[in-house]
Structure formats: structure tokens, C-alpha cells
Amino acid sequence: MEVLTRTAYHKRRRLWTKILWFGVLVIFFSFLTLSALVLYAYQMERPSLSVPDTTVVYSADGERIGEFHQGEHRYWIPLDQMGNTIVDATLAIEDRRFYDHYGFDPIRITRAALTNVLSGSKAQGASTITQQYARNLFLTHDKTWARKWHEALYALRLELHYSKKEILEGYLNTIYYGHGAYGIEAAANLYFQKNADELTYSEAALLAGIPKGPSIYSPFVDEERAFTRQHTVLRSMEEAGTLSPEERAGYESAPLTFASSQETEGKRVAPYFQDAVRQWLAEEHGFDPAMLDGGGLEIHTTLHSGLQKHAEDIISRELDPDHELETALVAMDPRTGDVRALVGGKNYTDSPFNRATQAKRHPGSTMKPFLYYAALEHGLKPNSMLKSEETTFVFDEGRDEYKPSNFNHRYADDYITMLQALAVSDNIFAIKTHFLLGFEDLLHTAGRFGIESPLEANPSLALGTSDVGVLEMTKSYSPFANGGYRITPRLVEKIEDRDGNILFEANMERKQEFNPAHTAIMTDLMKGMFEPELSASFGAVTGGSISNVLDRPVAGKSGSTQSDSWMIGYTPQLLTGVWTGYDDARFLESGDAAHSKQIWAKFMKKSLDGELKLSFPVPKNVTxxxxxxxxxxxxxxxxxxxxxxxxxxxxxxxxxxxxxxxxxxxxxxxxxxxxxxxxxxxxxxxxxxxxxxxxxxxx
Incomplete structure (x- = not known):
């Protein structure tokens, strides 16, 4: 037995006292340091949780038709809409003590660090959900001690400024599940074509296992590994007490049906229309493209998915996909300006150039209704007569000449009425009217109807030789169909943020610009192109080939040049314009010109089947x-x-x-x-x- 002298005893006692005080000081200064760290983290500004969020585009009938994003498919949804299955599975495999810690677990971090030091690697991790969320938001995924320190600091800031519910919600909305899908809603859509709250425990366990290595555990990459990882998650749920052994075994053996590869790529309806929506919102209403791509918005458009499908199907059947002849179609409600269908070409993948909104082409005789409306304002009438004959017009005080011709150089060589001239599209009658009114009159009138493209005040303007757009030309016929109101086209009804707040609502812009009596008379005149009885020896009505397709009141005007073929027509509830031609403006080949009328007639017929057969309104001062x-x-x-x-x-x-x-x-x-x-x-x-x-x- 060792006997300590008094001196030795006092030395040892002083040593333990020093150790005790040292320990107290270490604890004290650690507490001060931790307190300072907490105060430092707390006084720092609330970290932003904003991340790029996929914007979803909807049709007017509520169908999801597409999305805008920055390469990350993410649909932010509240935690309450995720369902219990994915929450239970994620907590079991990632952070069982999530509700008991303050952002990071020193014991787990120390254990992982010792393991990594002893093994000479950085394979062991112990990040909490809060740390992973902080890393996803603010940091890289490099395995360095500096990154770990910043990760812990950001995690502490998140815990100090946000609730556990907000952190878990943010994590599940931002974690990467592979194949461009960020967040559980995008993952559920991607892998199972369902919403997050519809996931079974089998499906949720499989998804919860993917973030550890999306390139390894995705069932689209390696289905066997995906199911092995799923079983690991289910065993963790059993250990956490979420599932019983029997339930765990049942979910392990439950069969799963994954989305097809086509569904994985996502569905995009009306791509030309969606491009037009982006352009319209950015240029007309000042929306930042970055906000459209990453703002998590809900864009509710005016598109009618049924009409859009009719348009695309009819065009695919009518035009040879291997032929270079192109087309554009715009359909809208002339009462409101809502664009219901829009096609900018035969194949978006081959050519995303939007001919409905970007191309400028000669409108041909579709300009004539503006001319004859101006004539009505100047006192001409449907039965006013001019002589249709081969004519050379002299203008500019005799310094210039213009010699137009009729189709196939056929003339009445007699006086004909405005009614018949418009029905057979007589060019001589139109040019004589144009000269009588003055070139500036048609330019001004076309502008009133909504033609914004620059026009040249020359003799050929009446025959449509100045370039205009398809959407522009189509919407300019609205006043004829709606009683004289000039309408501004709408592509979007409203835009909401992810919390349901309305950020934008498009007003219906209507202006009574025209005399309803004159627009009613013009509509009556434009019905003539579909009446074969108005044909004459010098020319047939231009809509005779499609006059038997429609079984309701309809009006319109066709137009053709050497390189362009147009058909614009309407009923009281639907206005449609169709153009066909070649992108390089080469001359139309034999039979090319007929396609615009056929597409128009078939689309109008299909779209209006089952709709009320409305008559055009006639004011009381019209007889x-x-x-x-x-x-x-x-x-x-x-x-x-x-x-x-x-x-x-x-x-x-x-x-x-x-x-x-x-x-x-x-x-x-x-x-x-x-x-x-x-x-x-x-x-x-x-x-x-x-x-x-x-x-x-x-x-």
C-alpha cells in the first residue's frame, strides 16, 4: 500500500484542482463560444429558402400542358400535401432524431469523423436533414472540413429562424431524385405518374432511398439496386417503429409499376403556343424570363386543349410531313380575344420557328374586307357597281402605272356589284375602289382594325402586298364577328404564385371602334364566298370547294399570292385564320393553295360540332x-x-x-x-x- 507524504498529497490535490478548474474554464469558454456562435448566427439575417421552382402551364380547361424551368423540375408543395408515407420513409433513413436536435448532432459528427480518420477516407457521413438542406441551398457537395463547418453554421441559422415543419418541407421540395427531378412532387410524377400524397409505403421507400445516389439507385438506371436500397429504407422504418415486421415484409414484396420512358420525358402540349405565351408575358407585360422559369408560378392560359388537338390532328393529316410546305393556324374567341388554339408549324421538333407569331407574309385578298368597310363608310353599298375589265391605272400625277389582273385573267367586262365582287374576289373592282377612296384611307382603316405592321400606301395595298403576321391578321377580323369591337388578343387569363396569390390577371380589352351596322353588312357580304349561286361566268366564289362542309352561318375571306395562301373566317363564337406557304417564300406549287381552306373548314367543323348554331347579330338600323x-x-x-x-x-x-x-x-x-x-x-x-x-x- 502506497503511503503519501503530506507534501505529495498536497501536490496531487493541487494538480486535480488545476485539472478541475481547467475543465470548468473549458466548459465555460465553450459555453461562451457556443453562445457567441448562437448569437452570431441569430443576429445574421434570415437565410433565404428561395430556389428555382418549375412554373406549370395550364389550359383554360384545367389540363397541365407544359412547364417552364431552368433544367430543374421542381413543384413546391406544402408539407401537408406530401402525405405521411414519404415523410416517414425519409425521417427513418435520413434523420430519426430530426425533431430532437438543433440542426446538427455533435455525437454523430464526431463518430463519423473518427471513422473517416481511422479508415483514411471520407466515406462516412452523419449530416442531419437540416445540414443536407443547408448544403442544397447554399453550399457545394465537396467533402471537406471547411464545408462541414459552414454546413453546421448554416444549419444552425436555419434552426434558429425556421420551424421544423418549414425545414422538412423545404428539404423534401429541394432534394434531388435524379433525371432532373428536384423535390418529392416532381419525383412522384417522374417515377410513378402520381402526386406525392398518393404514394404507397413501397413507392415512398424506394424514392426515399434515391437521394443517397441518384445515379446509382434510380430504378431507371439500375432496378435491382433500387429495390435493394428500398429494402434498406423499409428496415429502417421498422427499426424506427413506423412499420411492423409484417408490414415491412408486405411492402418489400409489393409490385411497383414505373412510368414509361416517354412519360419520363414529360408531356408538352401546344409548344408553339407556349413559346408565344412566354414572348407575350415578357414583351407585353414585362415578366422577367428568370421569374417565368424559376418562380414556381401557375400560368392559366386561354388555350382550349380540345381545339388545339383538333388543329394539330387536322394539319398532320392534311399536310405531308416530308413536304416543305408549312402552315400556321390561330383560333380565337372574337368576343373576348382569348386565343383558343395556335399552331406555328407542322413539327416543333424540326422547326421551332413560330409562323403564327413571328412570320410576316403577304395577306393577299384577305385585305379586301378592310377596303370594303371603308367604302361603306364613304357611302358605297352592297349593290354599288363598278366595271370589271382589264384596266391600266395611272397614278402619281401620271408618272406611274399599275396594271392588276384577275385570277386567270378573266373579267366580267361589265358592271358588277360589290357583293359579287367580294364573293368571287374580283381584283379590278377592289383596285378601282382603292383609287376612289385614296390609298391612305385603306392604310388608316387597316390600322383601326388592328394591323400594326408597317403598310405601304400604294395601289397594290388593296391586294395585300404588305407583310403582316398570322395572329395579327386573324385578330383584325374580330370586329366583323363581334359587332364592331376591336379586341386585344389574350393568351393568359391569370398567373398565381405557389401560395395561390394572383400576380397577374389579363383584362379583356374591348373598344367599340366600328359602326355595328357596317360590320353586320360586311359580315353579310363575306358570307357570299360560300354561296355558289353568286358565281358567274367570269369567276366562281372562292369558298365553293368548302361550302358544303359547314352547316351554320359562317363568313370569311380567302387570299392568295404567288407564295401565300390564306383563309380567315368566323362564326359568332369562333374566329380562325390559316396560312400555308414555304418559309423561303418560293412560289406555291400546283395544289398547294387548296390546303389553307381545307384545314380551316375541317377545323371549324370539328371544333363547332355540338355548339349552338348562332346567327350573326343584326342591328335595328339595318334591313x-x-x-x-x-x-x-x-x-x-x-x-x-x-x-x-x-x-x-x-x-x-x-x-x-x-x-x-x-x-x-x-x-x-x-x-x-x-x-x-x-x-x-x-x-x-x-x-x-x-x-x-x-x-x-x-x-
Missing amino acids: EVSINPANGLLATEHCPVSRPTLFYKGTEPTEYCNEHIGELEEETFETEGDSEDSPSGREDKKKEKWLDRFTDWIP
């Missing part, structure tokens, strides 16, 4: 009388064609046509002499010069 379209006089039972036609009240004809009554009656008229009202007198009157006749039409 309808039956006329002979060939001479514009009131029709009798003897006339071969009698066409009900609208007139502004007080301007309708009062003289009856007597050119087709019996021979006896004709002889009677002849004995009465060649009065101005007799057939011979009227024939002489018809031969008056067209400029003299124009002055007679002015009230």
Missing part, C-alpha cells in the same frame, strides 16, 4: 331585302338568283329587276320608250364611267 346580285336591284320571282342582303336602313334599293320577266312584258316596256327606268335606259346608265357613278352613290 334585309332580296336583290338580284348581278345588278343589285330588288329581286322578283323571275330572277334566276335572289339573295337576301343587308343594307343600312334608307339605302336599300327600291327599284325592281325586270330583266327576266316574260317576252310580252319586255315588249310592253320597249313600246314605252327608252326611259331611264327601262331596260335599255338602264343599260345606257350602266355604261356610265365608274368615276361618275361613284359621285352618285354619295348620299
Whole structure:
């Protein structure tokens, strides 16, 4: 037995006292250091939890049609909408003591550090969910001691400024699950085509195992490893008390059905329309493209998914995919301006160039309705007559000439009515009207209808030789269909953030720009292109080939140039414009021009099936009388064609046509002499010069 002397005893006692005090000082200074660290972390600003979040695009009927993102598919959802399965599985495999620590676990970190030192590697990890979340938000994934220190500091800041629920919610919305899917909602959609709260424990356990190594444990990469990892997660859930042994065994053997590779790539409906939405929001309404890509927005568009499918299907059947002929289609509600379908080409993958919004082409005779509306404002009427004949026009004080021609160089060589001229698209009648009104008049009128592209005030403007866009040209017909209101197209109804707050709501912009009486008369005139009875020896109505397709009131105008073919037409509830041509503006080949009308007619027919057959509105100051379209006089039972036609009240004809009554009656008229009202007198009157006749039409 050792016997200590008094001196030795006191030395040992002083030593233990020093050790005790040293320990107290270490604890004290550690506490001060920790307190200072906590105070330092607390006084630092609240760290932002903002991450790029996928913006989802919806159709007007609620279908998800696409998304905008920065390469990270992420749909932020509240923790309450994730379901218990993924929460239980994640906590069991990643951090069972999540609700008991303050962001990092010193014991786990020390144990992992010792293991790594002894093994000479950095393979062992002990990060909590909070640390992983901090790393995902602010740091790299390098395994260094400096990164670990910053990770712990950020984790402490998160714990001090946010609740456990907010941290867990943020973690599950940001963790990477492979194949571009960030967050559990994106992962559930990617692997199982369902929402997070619909996951079974088998599915949730498989997903919870992926973040440890997405390139290893993804079932799309290695299904066997994915299921091995799933079993590890399920055993952890059993150890945590979440599952019983029987439940764990049942979930291990439960079969899983994964999404196909096509579904994995995601569905994108109406890509041309979605590009137009991005452009419209950025250029017209000032949205930052970064906000659109990473703001986690919900964009509710005006697109009708059914009409869009009709348009794409009809175009795919009508146009040869191997042929270079291209097309564009825009369909909209003329009452509101809502764009219901938009196609910018045959194949977005081959050519994302959006011909509906980006291309500028010659509109041809689709400009004529603006011209004839201006003529109505100047006092011309549906039965006003000009002579259709080969004509050379001299202008610019005799310094220049313009010699237009009709299709196939066929002319009436007689006076024809505006009604018939528009139905057969007579160019001479249009150019004479253009000269009578003045070139600036059509330029101004087209601008009032919504043509914003620069136009040249020249003789050929009436025949559509200035470039315009397809969407631009189509929406400019809206006033004809809606009673004179100029409408601004809408592609988006509203935009919400991920919390449901409305960030943007598109107002319906309507302006009563035009006389409803004149737009009603113009619509009545444009119905003529579908009436074969208005055809004549010098020309057939331009819509005769599709007149039997539609079984409801419809109006419109076709147009063609050497390189472009157009068809724009409408009912009271649907306005559609179609263009076909070549991107390099080469001349159309034989048969190319027919496609625009066929696409238009088939689309209108399919889209309106089952809809009410609405009549075009007629104001009270407009009256309808039956006329002979060939001479514009009131029709009798003897006339071969009698066409009900609208007139502004007080301007309708009062003289009856007597050119087709019996021979006896004709002889009677002849004995009465060649009065101005007799057939011979009227024939002489018809031969008056067209400029003299124009002055007679002015009230």
C-alpha cells in the first residue's frame, strides 16, 4: 500500500484542482463560444429558402400542358400535401432524431469523423436533414472540413429562424431524385405518374432511398439496386417503429409499376403556343424570363386543349410531313380575344420557328374586307357597281402605272356589284375602289382594325402586298364577328404564385371602334364566298370547294399570292385564320393553295360540332331585302338568283329587276320608250364611267 507524504498529497490535490478548474474554464469558454456562435448566427439575417421552382402551364380547361424551368423540375408543395408515407420513409433513413436536435448532432459528427480518420477516407457521413438542406441551398457537395463547418453554421441559422415543419418541407421540395427531378412532387410524377400524397409505403421507400445516389439507385438506371436500397429504407422504418415486421415484409414484396420512358420525358402540349405565351408575358407585360422559369408560378392560359388537338390532328393529316410546305393556324374567341388554339408549324421538333407569331407574309385578298368597310363608310353599298375589265391605272400625277389582273385573267367586262365582287374576289373592282377612296384611307382603316405592321400606301395595298403576321391578321377580323369591337388578343387569363396569390390577371380589352351596322353588312357580304349561286361566268366564289362542309352561318375571306395562301373566317363564337406557304417564300406549287381552306373548314367543323348554331347579330338600323346580285336591284320571282342582303336602313334599293320577266312584258316596256327606268335606259346608265357613278352613290 502506497503511503503519501503530506507534501505529495498536497501536490496531487493541487494538480486535480488545476485539472478541475481547467475543465470548468473549458466548459465555460465553450459555453461562451457556443453562445457567441448562437448569437452570431441569430443576429445574421434570415437565410433565404428561395430556389428555382418549375412554373406549370395550364389550359383554360384545367389540363397541365407544359412547364417552364431552368433544367430543374421542381413543384413546391406544402408539407401537408406530401402525405405521411414519404415523410416517414425519409425521417427513418435520413434523420430519426430530426425533431430532437438543433440542426446538427455533435455525437454523430464526431463518430463519423473518427471513422473517416481511422479508415483514411471520407466515406462516412452523419449530416442531419437540416445540414443536407443547408448544403442544397447554399453550399457545394465537396467533402471537406471547411464545408462541414459552414454546413453546421448554416444549419444552425436555419434552426434558429425556421420551424421544423418549414425545414422538412423545404428539404423534401429541394432534394434531388435524379433525371432532373428536384423535390418529392416532381419525383412522384417522374417515377410513378402520381402526386406525392398518393404514394404507397413501397413507392415512398424506394424514392426515399434515391437521394443517397441518384445515379446509382434510380430504378431507371439500375432496378435491382433500387429495390435493394428500398429494402434498406423499409428496415429502417421498422427499426424506427413506423412499420411492423409484417408490414415491412408486405411492402418489400409489393409490385411497383414505373412510368414509361416517354412519360419520363414529360408531356408538352401546344409548344408553339407556349413559346408565344412566354414572348407575350415578357414583351407585353414585362415578366422577367428568370421569374417565368424559376418562380414556381401557375400560368392559366386561354388555350382550349380540345381545339388545339383538333388543329394539330387536322394539319398532320392534311399536310405531308416530308413536304416543305408549312402552315400556321390561330383560333380565337372574337368576343373576348382569348386565343383558343395556335399552331406555328407542322413539327416543333424540326422547326421551332413560330409562323403564327413571328412570320410576316403577304395577306393577299384577305385585305379586301378592310377596303370594303371603308367604302361603306364613304357611302358605297352592297349593290354599288363598278366595271370589271382589264384596266391600266395611272397614278402619281401620271408618272406611274399599275396594271392588276384577275385570277386567270378573266373579267366580267361589265358592271358588277360589290357583293359579287367580294364573293368571287374580283381584283379590278377592289383596285378601282382603292383609287376612289385614296390609298391612305385603306392604310388608316387597316390600322383601326388592328394591323400594326408597317403598310405601304400604294395601289397594290388593296391586294395585300404588305407583310403582316398570322395572329395579327386573324385578330383584325374580330370586329366583323363581334359587332364592331376591336379586341386585344389574350393568351393568359391569370398567373398565381405557389401560395395561390394572383400576380397577374389579363383584362379583356374591348373598344367599340366600328359602326355595328357596317360590320353586320360586311359580315353579310363575306358570307357570299360560300354561296355558289353568286358565281358567274367570269369567276366562281372562292369558298365553293368548302361550302358544303359547314352547316351554320359562317363568313370569311380567302387570299392568295404567288407564295401565300390564306383563309380567315368566323362564326359568332369562333374566329380562325390559316396560312400555308414555304418559309423561303418560293412560289406555291400546283395544289398547294387548296390546303389553307381545307384545314380551316375541317377545323371549324370539328371544333363547332355540338355548339349552338348562332346567327350573326343584326342591328335595328339595318334591313334585309332580296336583290338580284348581278345588278343589285330588288329581286322578283323571275330572277334566276335572289339573295337576301343587308343594307343600312334608307339605302336599300327600291327599284325592281325586270330583266327576266316574260317576252310580252319586255315588249310592253320597249313600246314605252327608252326611259331611264327601262331596260335599255338602264343599260345606257350602266355604261356610265365608274368615276361618275361613284359621285352618285354619295348620299
